[in-house]
Amino acid sequence: MHETLEEIQADSRKLIEGQVNVYFVIFSFILLYAFNKTPVFLLAFLIFSALSLYSTGFSYFRFLRVPSYFIVPALFVIAVITPGEHLVWLFSREGVETAFRTFLRTYSSLSLMFYLIFTTSIPELLSALKKLRLPDFVVEMMSLIYRSIQIFLDELFRLETSAESRLGFANRKSFVRTAALIGYSMFVKSLDRAEKLDMAMEARCYSGKVPVVSGRNKGTVHALVVISLLTLAGVVL
Structure with a gap:
């Protein structure tokens, strides 16, 4: 059966709702690349994968599988062509480390994006962006x-x-x-x-302006906890 994104978003369970969810993901992206550390990438991947699984169940893996068809071969190439100390077969130690870091960086970003897609409708996203001027x-x-x-x-x-x-x-x-x-x-x-x-x-009298959706915000505490964990991992680790 053909399942649209709107149906997934409508059926998803949400710990964090409203405009705060959009700002939460945006700020998490900023932290992710401001610290640019492997522990932060790993922690973000685990947290947002768990949030996506809670929201949509195993549909998360179905969506994550599609970009994996392109990412996994690219990681293999990175591990092979990166020069450095020979580790095993065609792989160098530096190549494996670079591929692993690229894997975490890529999939942490994907987990954030998929979480936002699964839990936030386009009207909610546009409403939050309009509030950002x-x-x-x-x-x-x-x-x-x-x-x-x-x-x-x-x-x-x-x-x-x-x-x-x-x-x-x-x-x-x-x-x-x-x-x-x-x-x-x-x-x-x-x-x-x-x-x-x-x-x-x-x-329907469309005047060229997108109507703004006003909804309640929920889960601010959960968002602050995740932001604090990412910040702590970036500062301490």
Whole structure:
């Protein structure tokens, strides 16, 4: 079954809610790269992975698996090509250390981003950014781009489902032909859907300003505890 991000966000359990959740993630990112230490990366990865698992369960690993297809081979290359003292087979000690540090840095960042995605809807994110005095046109463009991406993905899912039901991916030749047809159909149908979206927004008196969502903040204490742990790890370790 096709599960959208909106459904995941709506069904997720949240220890921290509201605009404080957005500021919490932003400040955690700042701490992560201000200290730039392996213990901070490791601690952030463990904490935000635990928060994501609490929020969405094992769906977190399903989403984390996709970038891993690109990251793991890159880490292997880093471990091989980095010069230094020979450790084992093709790997040097410096290469393994660099790959391990890159692994922690990358996955700690991903864990923060996935946590924010799972627990914060776009209206909540845009509302928090507007409170930070982000220009209105930037917030509006972010909202429209996100909605357009959702339209593209929804249309792509429909076309792929239709093609699979007609054995469009049965062999290599049919795969190439079907992919070309889907690409053409995506272009045409997406333009039509985008035009309908524009008409729907105008019918609802859209004036060019994104409405701000006002909701309650929750979990400020939890956020402060995590921020304190990251700061302590960066200062002491």
